[in-house]
């Protein structure tokens with residue numbers, strides 16, 4: 001998969017050089033290129049922003065450098081990108097499902113904004129998607145771009161070593177995760193639940209499933225699709241003394 005990121009802060013993207021994403025790039029599973037928006041300006045001051053028409057506080061990012069950058073990306077890729085993404089609080093919320101959908105495509109372009117915002121013509125004439133990573137305001141689009149790349153990359157085959165862990169993750173089955181323990185069996189008076197030491201794989205599976213169901217019901221009832229619950233799930237929830245209806 002190819003990812004191109006357009007930004008006025010190319011140096012902000014060192015997190016994509018380490019850990020799983022860094023390794024995926026080294027192995028050629030992900031081809032990520034960072035483009036400096038200022039390289040696509042034509043004036044002496046390499047200006048990327050200007051005062052807003054109509055007045056008001058702050059500056060607005062000019063449209064021309066973004067269009068020129070995406071033209072260069074198209075030329076370099078030799079094809080139309082699958083998604084040209086603008087990050088903003090006005091966008092559709094990034095979800096597990098959206099990340100998985102984007103991972104099934106060949107080429108993402110991410111445009112990072114700054115200042116009060118980006119000229120509306122970038123949205124109209126260039127962006128195919130507007131995505132928000134949550135209901136809060138950030139100072140720039142670099143962190144959202146990295147969040148999107150990280151969430152999408154996990155679905156690219158081979159990026160996460162153990163494919164089973166991607167399928168077992170929170171949200172993959174519409175449920176939050178169960179708890180995890182490792183040695184020692186007792187730490188500062190806190191014990192690992194007996195069942196996990198039992199070697200009884202069926203009992204462990206049931207315990208984990210019940211915990212995921214209970215946690216989801218308690219913390220994120222919005223995630224629970226009642227029709228997706230099996231007979232066993234209903235019994236596990238009943239046994240946990242929680243009612244789903």
Ligand code: 4HQ
Pocket residue numbers: 087088089113114115116117131132133134135136137138139140141144
């Ligand atoms: N931004 N989810 C970039 C965000 C944001 C978000 C505010 C985007 C600032 C310049 N982006 N502008 N939340 O807060 O995606």
